[in-house]
Amino acid sequence: MTKYILAHDIGTSGNKATLFSEDGKLIGSHVVSYDTDYFNGTWAEQDAEDWWKAVCLTSKKLISSLGINPQDIAVVSFSGQMMGCLCVDRKGNPLRKAIIWADQRAQEQVAQIENHISQKDFYHIVGHRNTASYGIQKLMWVRDHEPDIYEQTYKTLNAKDFIVARLTGNFYTDYSDGNSNGCFDLANLQWSEEIITYAGIDPDKLPELKPSTFVAGEVTREAAEATGLAAGTPVVLGGGDGVTASVGAGSISPGKTYCSIGTSAWVTTAAEKPIFDDEMRTVTWAHIVPGLYAPNGTMQTAGGAYQWLKNTIGQYEMHQAEESGRSAYDYMNAQIEQSPVGSNGLIFLPYLLGERAPRWDADAKGAFIGLKSENQRGDLIRSVLEGVTMNLSIILEILRKQVSIEEMIVIGGGAKGAVWRQMMADIYNAKVMVPNLLEEASSMGAAVTGGVGVGLYKDFNVIHQFLDINHTHVPNPEAVSAYQPVKELFDECYFALKDVFAKMAK
Structure with missing residues (x-):
């Protein structure tokens, strides 16, 4: 009898439940959206109960619509948004709304940590800069501004960990999400006593760290009634969405690299040790695969820049699309093919929302x-x-200083267009491969992690049963040579305007 894996991807805009058969076939998926509260300029919060409702609704919908016997689901596993702070009591009930990854309120708390440890030393412990994006700084903010909530807090959790607690009654986090808390010792895969001391946080408020494949418990009777799952179904922790995507994109051995292009974009490879950049332009995550790390650089606005162009300058193409029923991007891509390498001397800096890596x-x-x-x-x-691709190529070259990268898988909505994919191959000077499923990397990674966790699969190499490569783009040597001076000019343009941008921001 066929066994199934249920993967939940708890994202920023909603939860996607995806069902895979044990042989790696996508059986079906269902999405339920929820809201984010953006306020006070840089604050962003979500109601964790909305996550739970979405998990319940999507689980029930999948099981009923596909006619699956819940007893045939071998494991439930997770991918989830990272770098959050949800304070819960001993019963796992939220004490306030979750402060999510996009929230930047904890600037004073960043400064408190900087009073004790330099950015460089922090970076070499955690693999990341000390910024307001991470969990420990957000928990410090709760301590400083909502002391009653802080005192009542039993554990602080990320999204997937909250759902695991709801399903099983147990409080854990995995190494990848622990890494996103900003107080994680990357080399030793444990909480950093040094940073926790500097932060002045009670370490007992942090959940116990476990590998992503850890079976956190079983679905309780109460949770079974709410979700439609069978009581006793094993629950595997899974990982943070950026790292489960590494598994789902096949980046499971040293040098295996992928590029994800959605609204934002990133380049991630796999390595046997963290990659530390002298200028701290890239970060390193704890990988889901034991013994590996996931060095990464993420830019703010990638596909988002192309969407901005469509919505502002591409009104004509949008009209054509309405008339024909095709995508506006089809008409935009056709025009790109009429322009040569380097866009006839035109450079675009894609920093519409400021920039993370590499700037x-x-x-x-x-x-x-x-x-x-x-x-x-x-x-x-x-x-x-x-411009987007050259910005990503700077990240790639930083990683190449320590890892040989000659090919990569490209996923996300930006991988749909053959014109952009060939441009990537030429600018990256790497073979670009496109899998059959462009939007399912995090879900597939969570599914494989769950399958390994319960012994359904021997190891993570099973991802190759899930992945089929549909297209391959080889670098054009002439284009590779032509792009070299353009890439150098792109970099010079940013630095020439850096001080101007700072003045404009005032």
């Missing part, structure tokens, strides 16, 4: 540079994709 510059702005009267519409469109 770490909140003041950075977007810019078209080098506009001339002979530039055509296709040049503007092409320059946007080139």
Whole structure:
């Protein structure tokens, strides 16, 4: 009898429940959305009960719509948004709304830590910079501004850990999500006593650390009634969404690299040790695969820049799309093909929301540079994709200093267009491979992690049963050579305007 794996991907906009058969086939998925409260300029919160309701609804919907016997689900596993702070009591009930990854309120708490440890030393312990994005700084904010909540807090959890607690009654986190708390000793895979001391946080408020494949418990009777799952179903921890995506994209051995292009984008590889950049431009995550790390660089606005272009400059293409029933991007891509490498001398800086890797510059702005009267519409469109890809190529070159990378898998909505994929191959000077499922990497990674956790699979190499490569793009040597001076000019343009951007921000 076929066994199934239920993977939940608890994202920022909603929860996606995905059912896979044990042989790696996607059986079905269902999404339930929820809201985010954005306020006070830099604050972002979600109601954790909305996560739970979404998990219950999507589980029931999948089971009923597919006619699956809940007893045939061998394991439930998770991928979830990272870098959050949800304070819960001893029963696992939320004491306040979750402060999610996008929240930047904890600037004073960042400074408190910096009074004791330099950015460089922090970076070499955690693999990340000390910023307001991470969990420990957010918990410090709760301590400083909501002391009653802090005192009542039994544990602080990330999204998937809260759902695991609801399903099993047990409080754990895995190494990848522990890493996203900002007080994690990356080399030893344990909480950093040094940073916790500097932060002035009670370490007992942090959950116990376990591998991602750890069986956290079984679905309780109460949880079974709420979700439609069978009581006693094993629950595997899973990992943070950025790291489960590494598994789902096949980045499970040293040098195996992938690029994810959605609204934001990142390049991640796998390595046997953390990769520390002298300028701290990249970060390193604890990998889900034992013995590996996931060095990474994430930029703010990738597909988001292309979407911005469509919505502002691409009104004509949007009209064409409405008339024909096709995508506006099809018409934009056709114009890109009429523009040469380098967009006829036009450079686009894709920093519409500031920038994380490789700039770490909140003041950075977007810019078209080098506009001339002979530039055509296709040049503007092409320059946007080139700018995003050249920014990602800087991240790739940092990783290449320590890891040999000659090919990569590309996933996400940006991988749908053949024009952009070939551009990536030429700018990255790497073979670009496109899998059959572009939007399921996190879910597949969670599913494989669950299967390994309960012994359904021997090891993570089973991901190759899930992944089929549909397209491969090989670098064009002439384009690779032509892009080299353009990449150098792209970098020079940012540094030439860096001080200008800072003045504009004031």
